[in-house]
Amino acid sequence: MKIRQKYLLYTLAVTSSFIAAFVTSIDSIISAHFIQDPYEFTLSLFLVGAIVTLVLSLVLSIPFKKKSLGNRFIDPSFVKLRLIQSSEFKYHILAGLFNAVNTIGYCILISLILEPSLILSFSQIVIIYLLLIESISEKNIPTLVEVQSSVIVTFGAILASISLKGDINIDALLIVFLIINPTWAFFSIYQRKLKLLKIKDRHNDAINIRFWNVFFSLVFTTIILLIFDFFTGTHYVVGGIVASVHSFSWVAFGMGMTFFAYVLYIRSLGLGKASVNNAIRSTTIVFAIPFSFMLASFFNIPLFSTDPVMLIIKIIGITLIILGIITFALTLVKAYIFITIRPGFSLKKTMGEIWDIHGVSRVTATTGPYDFIVKIHTRTVVKGYERIIRKIESIEAVKDYKWASVLKEWEKI
Amino acid sequence: MINAYILIMMQPGKTDKAIKEMKKIDKVAKISIIAGEYDIVVRAQVDSLEELLDVTDKIQLVDGVSKTTTQVIEKEITL
Numbered sequence: 178m179k180i181r182q183k184y185l186l187y188t189l190a191v192t193s194s195f196i197a198a199f200v201t202s203i204d205s206i207i208s209a210h211f212i213q214d215p216y217e218f219t220l221s222l223f224l225v226g227a228i229v230t231l232v233l234s235l236v237l238s239i240p241f242k243k244k245s246l247g248n249r250f251i252d253p254s255f256v257k258l259r260l261i262q263s264s265e266f267k268y269h270i271l272a273g274l275f276n277a278v279n280t281i282g283y284c285i286l287i288s289l290i291l292e293p294s295l296i297l298s299f300s301q302i303v304i305i306y307l308l309l310i311e312s313i314s315e316k317n318i319p320t321l322v323e324v325q326s327s328v329i330v331t332f333g334a335i336l337a338s339i340s341l342k343g344d345i346n347i348d349a350l351l352i353v354f355l356i357i358n359p360t361w362a363f364f365s366i367y368q369r370k371l372k373l374l375k376i377k378d379r380h381n382d383a384i385n386i387r388f389w390n391v392f393f394s395l396v397f398t399t400i401i402l403l404i405f406d407f408f409t410g411t412h413y414v415v416g417g418i419v420a421s422v423h424s425f426s427w428v429a430f431g432m433g434m435t436f437f438a439y440v441l442y443i444r445s446l447g448l449g450k451a452s453v454n455n456a457i458r459s460t461t462i463v464f465a466i467p468f469s470f471m472l473a474s475f476f477n478i479p480l481f482s483t484d485p486v487m488l489i490i491k492i493i494g495i496t497l498i499i500l501g502i503i504t505f506a507l508t509l510v511k512a513y514i515f516i517t518i519r520p521g522f523s524l525k526k527t528m529g530e531i532w533d534i535h536g537v538s539r540v541t542a543t544t545g546p547y548d549f550i551v552k553i554h555t556r557t558v559v560k561g562y563e564r565i566i567r568k569i570e571s572i573e574a575v576k577d578y579k580w581a582s583v584l585k586e587w588e589k590i
Numbered sequence: 591m592i593n594a595y596i597l598i599m600m601q602p603g604k605t606d607k608a609i610k611e612m613k614k615i616d617k618v619a620k621i622s623i624i625a626g627e628y629d630i631v632v633r634a635q636v637d638s639l640e641e642l643l644d645v646t647d648k649i650q651l652v653d654g655v656s657k658t659t660t661q662v663i664e665k666e667i668t669l
Binding site: 512528538539542547 | 591593594595597609613619620621622623624625626627628631659660661662663664665666667668
């Protein structure tokens with residue numbers, strides 16, 4: 178099945194956020210009724226998660242009509258579960274460390290606030306962190322549209338996350354701003370770097386990335402809690418193992434769903450910048466509301482207030498989030514540039530010069546009438562001209578070029 | 591794995607039907623409608639040059655395709 182590329186990104190990210198909202202509800206139930214201690218809860222998430230992820234990854238490695246199940250139904254880059262490659266190691270270490278710290282923060286937050294739509298709203302502010310980091314780490318300075326959309330999404334998230342009982346939990350806010358959002362931002366960036374790596378001439382696949390991420394997150398969580406236990410005399414590691422055994426089925430169910438949420442999220446990270454992905458994922462707040470009602474009905478978890486004024490504020494917040502996302506979606510301009518170069522110039526050197534231009538997302542050296550086919554991603558055509566065409570014209574080796582704007586695009590899913 | 595761009599010129603008014611046909615071809619990874627000298631860019635992912643010939647052959651048989659130019663990718667840098 179082939180689907181338009183921008184829809185593929187949104188389909189993956191929105192499906193992932195729907196599952197994430199569901200998982201947050203399951204986590205709320207576990208935190209309220211089964212594992213009250215956030216540190217033990219974190220360890221049990223990764224301990225049980227590692228087993229569940231291993232089983233799911235092995236099942237998805239089973240061949241089916243010449244391809245594996247995972248390749249056919251989840252990620253076309255997936256072949257089978259494999260050992261980690263040296264080129265991935267550094268990114269897995271960093272992603273695992275940030276995910277471990279992020280999950281500890283998340284479990285503390287969920288133990289302070291049980292209501293999923295509030296927890297998820299707080300974490301949407303991560304987009305600001307991502308824009309800042311991307312402007313430094315990737316050769317892509319955020320445009321005015323990106324900044325505007327991010328601010329709209331952020332304000333929307335703040336409005337949607339206002340405690341409808343009127344109280345503000347300072348501890349929760351500090352955990353969100355100092356632990357959850359920064360670690361999630363870095364975690365997203367390293368996951369994206371992993372997805373964009375090529376392993377044996379194929380794009381890295383989301384299933385192996387997720388499996389190894391859970392493995393490294395388990396290692397780092399255990400190390401952090403062991404250090405904690407050693408200095409404070411607590412028994413979080415033992416408690417976490419015991420809690421994993423006692424609440425295995427609930428945690429395994431949650432982590433099984435989390436596996437699919439992450440695999441879809443990692444795939445969508447391969448299609449668009451982390452900030453754009455997180456903007457789309459903010460729809461999770463909308464999905465969290467029906468789950469909040471379900472929790473209140475079936476599991477005795479307090480629901481947000483239904484005061485009309487507060488509800489209007491929440492609706493305004495959600496509307497702003499959706500508007501911000503639509504702005505992101507409608508302002509991406511893509512183009513191909515077909516380039517021929519003069520004889521006597523190095524192809525490799527010219528390729529490097531083209532790659533250094535802001536907005537260039539792919540450079541391919543090809544056989545045939547054109548020496549290079551370059552893919553451009555930019556927010557406006559004007560910026561494309563100012564930033565890209567002028568730079569290409571200034572490369573001495575370039576003899577001729579042809580710009581072709583992409584009107585519609587489909588990609589195999 | 592061999593990757594290639596197939597640049598396609600179309601007869602006017604036949605693009606939509608042709609896209610539907612091209613979506614059915616197995617080794618086609620990406621299809622872009624573009625504005626410029628060419629009308630469609632197809633990215634093919636194949637295991638051998640013979641398979642690439644199969645893909646180009648199938649594309650040339652699609653109604654409305656007037657010319658194809660195949661650019662085999664030698665090296666690629668991507669985000």
